[in-house]
Amino acid sequence: METRNHVETIKQLQVRPDVVRSATRPTHSIIVMSGKGGVGKSTISANLAVSLSLNGYNVGILDADLTSPSVPRLLGLTGNIEVEENQLVPVSYSDKLKVLSTGFLVPSPDHAIIWRGGMKMGAIRQFINETKWGALDFLVVDLPPGTGDEPLSIVQELQPDGALIVTTPQEVALVSSRKSIDFARKVEVPIIGIVENMSGYTCPTCGTQVAIFKSGGGERSAKELDVPFIVRIPLDSTICESGDSGKPISENGATAPCASESSNLITQSVLRFYDAKEKVKTENEEVMR
Numbered sequence: 001m002e003t004r005n006h007v008e009t010i011k012q013l014q015v016r017p018d019v020v021r022s023a024t025r026p027t028h029s030i031i032v033m034s035g036k037g038g039v040g041k042s043t044i045s046a047n048l049a050v051s052l053s054l055n056g057y058n059v060g061i062l063d064a065d066l067t068s069p070s071v072p073r074l075l076g077l078t079g080n081i082e083v084e085e086n087q088l089v090p091v092s093y094s095d096k097l098k099v100l101s102t103g104f105l106v107p108s109p110d111h112a113i114i115w116r117g118g119m120k121m122g123a124i125r126q127f128i129n130e131t132k133w134g135a136l137d138f139l140v141v142d143l144p145p146g147t148g149d150e151p152l153s154i155v156q157e158l159q160p161d162g163a164l165i166v167t168t169p170q171e172v173a174l175v176s177s178r179k180s181i182d183f184a185r186k187v188e189v190p191i192i193g194i195v196e197n198m199s200g201y202t203c204p205t206c207g208t209q210v211a212i213f214k215s216g217g218g219e220r221s222a223k224e225l226d227v228p229f230i231v232r233i234p235l236d237s238t239i240c241e242s243g244d245s246g247k248p249i250s251e252n253g254a255t256a257p258c259a260s261e262s263s264n265l266i267t268q269s270v271l272r273f274y275d276a277k278e279k280v281k282t283e284n285e286e287v288m289r
């Protein structure tokens with residue numbers, strides 16, 4: 001294996017903006033979107049990827065938030081991206097889960113990644129087309145928030161077959177998440193559903209429920225826009241702790257049963273979505289025969 005340091009790998013990304021589409025594509029690819037940052041999109045992406053891998057699938061997670069990568073921290077991973085036969089080698093979380101993030105290209109998490117548009121687009125193309133993912137059942141892509149250049153480039157390169165939308169319940173986040181839904185519709189990526197995160201808080205001492213960011217807005221949006229609603233996840237300090245300590249809830253359910261149940265519901269919704277898709281595909285193939 002050819003081992004390069006992060007500077008060499010970054011240089012390689014800079015000089016190879018146009019890459020050839022590799023033959024190996026994941027069976028299913030999911031983009032995880034949010035209108036705004038800080039709503040828990042990366043937390044949900046990381047937990048979904050771990051959970052799918054624990055269900056026996058071969059999974060890749062692409063941290064496409066190129067300038068603010070958080071997946072390595074959330075999964076407790078460090079490492080370098082190696083280059084083998086001109087392909088990037090993702091870092092392994094387990095036998096079943098591989099991770100690619102610009103977080104593995106910098107010497108420390110405090111190191112700023114300052115990339116212009118063209119550089120980012122080149123990196124995205126290379127991450128998707130020139131990475132040794134191996135045969136993947138699922139590629140989960142944690143998109144940067146919003147509907148700008150990176151989400152568009154990823155959709156064009158990857159042609160994902162499902163989008164998961166994460167929002168928090170307050171109006172300022174909902175307006176942006178409705179834009180994500182509009183974006184997914186315009187680029188013809190079917191929507192798996194909406195997750196309403198940080199929805200209410202139960203005081204651990206007195207049990208009082210407080211809707212800090214309000215509650216129910218994601219579900220209302222889902223109804224209005226005719227999109228499946230998946231689950232409300234409350235504000236829960238164990239979710240934050242698990243992210244900070246790099247021990248995903250979907251792997252350590254006993255520490256946070258409520259959050260772990262929500263994580264399971266998201267995984268089940270994703271699996272149902274793809275089952276239904278496969279059924280339609282098989283039926284269409286039978287009709288064509």
Ligand code: ADP
Nearest residue numbers: 037038039040041042043234235236239240243
């Ligand atoms: P985004 O990807 O949308 O920017 P992150 O997934 O990085 O958001 O989450 C931002 C912060 O919020 C992290 O510290 C994460 O642990 C925390 N967090 C996410 N969801 C919850 C929740 N339901 N309760 C408490 N903390 C949460």
